[in-house]
Amino acid sequence: MIPSDHFTRFYNEVFKFLESRGEEDLELYWLEISKNQERHILELIETKGFEGMYEYWSVIRDEENCDLDLIVDDEHIELHMHKCPSLTKAMDNDAEPMERYCDHCAGWIGPIMDKTGYHLVYDAISRTEPRCVSRIFKDPAKAREAEKSARLLMSWPGRKAKQDGSKP
Amino acid sequence: MPRQQLEKSLRYQEDGNVHLDFHGAVNTTIDFIVERYGIEVLHEIFAKVGKDVYRDLRQHMLDGDPDEMVRHWRHFFDRENADYDIAVGEDEIVLTVRRCTAYHHVAKIAPAVSPYFCDQTSKVNEAIAEGSAYRIDTEITGPGACRQVIRRRA
Numbered sequence: 618m619i620p621s622d623h624f625t626r627f628y629n630e631v632f633k634f635l636e637s638r639g640e641e642d643l644e645l646y647w648l649e650i651s652k653n654q655e656r657h658i659l660e661l662i663e664t665k666g667f668e669g670m671y672e673y674w675s676v677i678r679d680e681e682n683c684d685l686d687l688i689v690d691d692e693h694i695e696l697h698m699h700k701c702p703s704l705t706k707a708m709d710n711d712a713e714p715m716e717r718y719c720d721h722c723a724g725w726i727g728p729i730m731d732k733t734g735y736h737l738v739y740d741a742i743s744r745t746e747p748r749c750v751s752r753i754f755k756d757p758a759k760a761r762e763a764e765k766s767a768r769l770l771m772s773w774p775g776r777k778a779k780q781d782g783s784k785p
Numbered sequence: 786m787p788r789q790q791l792e793k794s795l796r797y798q799e800d801g802n803v804h805l806d807f808h809g810a811v812n813t814t815i816d817f818i819v820e821r822y823g824i825e826v827l828h829e830i831f832a833k834v835g836k837d838v839y840r841d842l843r844q845h846m847l848d849g850d851p852d853e854m855v856r857h858w859r860h861f862f863d864r865e866n867a868d869y870d871i872a873v874g875e876d877e878i879v880l881t882v883r884r885c886t887a888y889h890h891v892a893k894i895a896p897a898v899s900p901y902f903c904d905q906t907s908k909v910n911e912a913i914a915e916g917s918a919y920r921i922d923t924e925i926t927g928p929g930a931c932r933q934v935i936r937r938r939a
Contacts, residue, residue, distance in 0.1 A: 618861070618862075618865075618867075618882075618885060618886075618887045618888075618905065618906055619811060619834065619887075619905050619906075619909065620799075620861035620864065620865065621803050621804055621805050621806075621807040621808055621865065621887070622797070622799040622803065622861065622864065623797060623838070623861075624804075624807035624808075624810060624811060626797075626834070626838045627811065627814075627830075627834055627838070627905075628810075628814075629838075630830050630833050630834055630837070630838065631814055631818070631830060634818075634826070634829075634830055638822075642821075645821075646814075646817060649813060649814075649817045650810060650813065650814075652813075653809060653810055653813040654810075656809070656894065656895075657806060677804070679802055680802045680803065680804035680805075680806075681802070681804045682801035682802055706797075709797075710838060711796070711837060711838060711839070711840035711841060712833065712834075712837035712838045712840070713837075
């Protein structure tokens, strides 16, 4: 058994392999993880909206021992991750960390938000600092506005296509 | 002084809560890798986990110290509240897992447990012990149950 505590270090090895195969391989994996995560979050979003997201990330905060503040109101939810245990473990690792480790997070959350009609603004801040800020809006205009202040804005499979209008 | 305070920490000592749903993501990952790239690639990734991520455990094995592996097992099987015991004998060390938390959690939350789910154990164990005076053999004894045996190579 790879302990659940060590999942992120296993994840890191998977990312490195997939990155060696190409960007498409990495994105297909994120989409697969996104589908896996739907089991845990999709119904909460569809039935409770932002409150459902708050519920989901409250459990994550506790179970994954995150230093995370959650702010929710009628228009959006914000996740202020002050110390991300996932990146912290990937970096505190006898194996080499994958340089784009942070990208997976938007890689699975983004497609779920697209699917449920929400708009994710994921500011990773830095790929070598275990902190980030995510904001999720119902109103796309507010999301586009929030993107302007992001320091390291993350994308995900499908996001760029939606922005330039090349795909529905 | 309590024994724990006298002992050196494990390389990846953990405290706090556990997030068992990660085992579901491992299950999904295993199926994804096998379907797209084949079982050999999955085993290569597990070998990297055993050799690179668990470099410290492997070094202990290379140094002729299998006790670190026992401490690792105790720490993480306790954290996940598995039903297990470890018998340390003169010729072998036997970990008997009667109820693997990872397997049973996946059985609860996922459509199916991957037929390759337990390869994470056998292949990581093999890689940790590779090149050392010991081998770690993993025998699956039932759904979510196994024996893992450390013994000197013949």
